Amino acid sequence: MKILVCISKTPDTTAKIAFTDNNTKFAGDGVQWIINPYDEWYALVRAIELKEKDPATVIHLVTVGLADTEPIIRKALALGGDEAIRVNGENADPFYIASQLAEVARQGGYDLVFTGKETIDYNGSAIGGMLAELLDMPYISLAAKFDLNGSVATIVREIEGGEETDEVNLPVVVSCQKGMAEQRIPNMKGIMGARSKPLKVLEPVAIAPLTSIASFELPPAKAGVKLVSADNPAELIRLLHEEAKVF
């Protein structure tokens, strides 16, 4: 059993969102970078749990990013996983990243590819689906549970207002979200061990991106809250009805 977990780097959830270079670049200086929460808490931890059940399992982590992503992938290795691969490419566009990941996945011959549900910066929710298509594998998105019985995976995925249970033969690409696993904190042994785990650097394959970010924009500031007295909630209901017209 070989699992590939796709790891991306995002600004911390509380980072200030601002842009530079005429609003064409995210102002990343001084920002704390973290492993994308979906990749860390759900995709990686579920992979580690599968390995704990079946120690013959091999987990590889992969990230597409320049040298500044190495602390992130090392941090992921401290949680678990046997080795990491960094594809030395820029975050050009989702198709570019998915193509790089597909190349790594083809070389490695994995039974299972985990991604997060989405990156919390660009919120694409695109890479898992693209990767599955490039690999010609089934894709289960927004998975909240994953179980394995031999070569058959049973996966619960979120649908509007409910959930669906699917069965699929490996290999499969799965995008992971809440429910898959519980967040873990890396321990000292993991952190020390991560230093000696192999981290391979590969050069990207030549792929032309299909999209580009022309500019960013911040939402207009809110006009400010209109406060109603706690003695008069009926006035709030009137305002919602007559002024905001929401019901």
Add this chain to the structure above:
Amino acid sequence: MSVLIYIDHSEAQIKKSSLEAICYGAALARQLGTGAEAILLGTVNEDLAALGKYGVTRIYQVAGEALQHLDSGLFTKVLAEAVPATGAKVVVFSNNMNGKALAPRLAARLKAGFVSGAVALPDTASGFSVKKSVFSGKAFAHISLKTDIKIISLNPNSFPLTTGEGKAEIAPLNIAVGAPKVKVVSATQSTGQVPLTEAELVVSGGRGLKGPENWGMVEELAKLLGAATACSRPVADAHWRPHNEHVGQTGIAIAPNLYIAIGISGAIQHLAGVNRSKTIVVINKDPEAPFFKAADYGIVGDAFEVVPKMIEAVKKLKGIV
């Protein structure tokens, strides 16, 4: 050169978010001076021709038992044949649960530029760029697409439903459907409730409500308004409320017309899931709660006193005594 809109369905019902996608696609087609058509894989228990009132003139339909449940690989193969067959240059999906699985797959197969989470019509004055929500609703990006075929997935509740006159022509499309690789074992849908992702009104509770036994008033207010219920993450983590109600950065992201937050502090990770709501109402006893900065209306007060009075006022408004 036309715009093709994908119609998503489950349990033989068309999703409301697909109707929004149709209205968006139709508006885009008018902007481009071309026609808007739709495509349905599988069958639904609804009058398809009536969808003409949302602005599509033709609905292509590919039938097949295997198309009643999503298998993104199988559906992608069918759509990849349908797109050139219909001459579509822009394909529009809803960025709903199925759209998230299908749209990027089709984009990879067709090598089409793809924007997910669009919140407005493309700017086509020079080139083709689409505004999308990024950083969990804290900013927008304008993405330029340079490919011949373009794929857009529209965020739910981002484009108004408008209706006019007209019937759509139903055009069966003959495309061989392969065997599915994904077997759907079961599906559960909470019945009688408004699904959170499709709800126009949402009433949400946080840790300020102290315990699950106090949710009665939240549910009553929601029921009176025809709203869905939601909660903050610690509330779901403590199992006071089901996990599928958890909104925020790590939960569901919603964009209803009205979001009422009761006893929720308004942490940045919570706001990330709800800040696209059109009107935000905050009930919190702490005037310093950060949520008030993101709110349109608010009451500084004890939820246990304020909410029952809100319920009374809604009853009066609706003529329920």
